Amino acid sequence: MTRRLFASVPVWSIAVPVLACIMLAAIWGLAPGWFLSAIAGSTLIASVLVAVHHAEVIAHRLGEPFGTLVLALAVTVIEVSLIVSMMRAGGEGSSALARDTVYATVMIVCNGVIGLCLLMGSIRHRTIGFRVEGTTPALAVLATLTTLTLVLPTYTSSTAGPTFSAPQLVFAGVVSFVLWGVFVFVQTVRHRDYFLPANGHSEDAHAAPPSGATALISLVLLLVSLVAVVGLAKVLAPSIEAAVVGAGMPHAVVGIAIALMVLLPETMSAVRAARSDRMQTSFNLALGSALATIGLTIPAVAATSILLGLPLDLGLPPKEVALLALTLLLTSTTLSGGRATILQGAVHLVVFAVFVFLAMVP
Template identity: 35%
Template sequence: MSSHSPTTPTDSALTGRDLARTVLTRGVVGRLVLGWSSVLALLLAAPLLQAPLPAPVLALVLAAIVAVIVVAAGGVVQQAEALARRLGDPYGTLVLTLSIVVIEVVLIAAVMLGPGEHATIARDSVMAVSMIIMNLALGLCLLVGGLRHGGLAANRTGTSAYLVMLAVLGALAVAMPALIGEGGGYTAVQALVVGGMTVLLYAFFLWRQTGAQAADFQELAGSPAPTARTAAAPAESAPLRVTLAVHRAELLLRTGLLIATVLPIVLLSHDMADLLDDGLARLGAPVALGGVLIAMIVFTPESLTALRAARGGEIQRVVNLCHGALVSTFALTIPTVLVIGLLTGRTVVLAESPANLVLLGATLAVSAVSASAPRATAIHGAVHLLLFGVYALVLFS
């Protein structure tokens, strides 16, 4: 993805046919048609898809649903990226991250509330997200960026803020339940207290990130990206209220398209959950693979966005996407799942295995060391990729 520079007062607003031609592209319309036609097709074919399905039919239908969800998720990311380019960082990255979290929560809830016992789906998904985002995606970004640019310098203050959030929220999400909870999960009172404190901390973090400390999450001066924003030139950025006023029509249209693209994912997730449960049971596969699939569906588009940013030398953009995605997962997905569990009476097991806790701790330690270095290099990326390989080994052990 090309660098999305912030809006300036001289930007002209799109109107009428120009707006429609720019926003309603063939790809956008195609994704909408594919998503909603798939929902209609499953609705009409429901009587023919009653369990038990023959294994080839099950695999084909599940693969088709997952493919449609991935394509629709790509459409959500596309609209979120367009909003990001218009709003500028950190607002733009925040829109993209929150859009992804909505999809993640929908898919986890669909599996959790579906047939069968899925008490660990939230834990498995969050662990998979942690490893995919912080080791696979970030590792590839540092490797590609390091090989292409020699070394990349992120904004240490902003990166440090992400990492302290991840250390605390990660411990609350997957370590503390084993120490103070019951059966690997929080009690009702503990869930409400921990969930409430987590959301409040995240709200404070967002307030600072989008306000007084916004410059801490922007590219440093001297970034190799040709259009990177720097803290040294704040006068070029238009205030958010100016952007909202000048580009209101485009922002509203893109927001509407984002919602219209998310809804098919919501509607398809129930069928995906049913078929996924049946398929994993037949294969005798690890239950955690369901969480891995959800993480891959949700974060593949964002990981590709981060890789394009790394190729362009936008290391802070990479940090905002990868670290920000995991912060929002811990801070929003976990509390939401806890509330769903309380409202529906479903058990939510969050406590992780010792092996995965070691991996998560090592990941955060390596990330902290990388962030403290003057430049992140390809070597840092290779270490992250090794940690992801160990996670895959643990998954099938």
């Protein structure tokens, strides 16, 4: 019975978390050289992929839109662990790391992920449809949270620089968490039908959902994978920053690297859904990740900053504010129509290319 149960779980999805924990125990407290850092980094990426795989298994068991919520939470836990680990490690630019990562996540999701999904979906299905009642509320919450946490700190007068005072930081963290919680309630309870695929397609149409026991095994392995990710991130934090500085790139690239790494597996899931003409699932994944990043990351880093007395810069410079405003405007026009073509995908990807280029060549 036990052997048959574990036979339904891929061997690699069991082996990677175990090996990652062994690797973490072996290098904990050390300052690994480039060889060990490369192995640990590869293990970290593998652990991220396995964590999202197990989150997908749980998501398939729960169905939409609960499944995409599990994926968003898993990715956010990984991202928060990386940010907090590198904040505690200190170093140049650590005070702006949370801001850079959240901003990078919003830009990657709204331009890169959505653009790629629109492009791949429209290439295969010409014109693609989705539920406006599910996409526009998510975008409204996203626009509110990004303005509150990434724009307003530059213009407040209680403190100098792009920062919040302690009361403002507490208020921003609480409001972000509450607004994200209300959105999750609307998505999963009050108006769940708004976030279901517009054409009636679902994950259940492609494969039978896993058993409850299989989902439970995936839950345990997901937790083990997240423990490994958190620990390895803490060990590798100084090496990641040193590599960026050594390459002569701006420190904001660290935030982009974190966001790209943790969003890659979810991007793959979103693109697969788009190619299967399930654009609403793609948007649930993409926008859910961006919302969870702000709604959970900002409270977490705010609490870390206050409790440990770490500096925290949140306000964006003018160039980034302009790109953020363009991104929100473009995304609102794309998601308010209920249908899209290859043109919208191309425009989003061009803005994403501009974002990456200006990050490396400011």
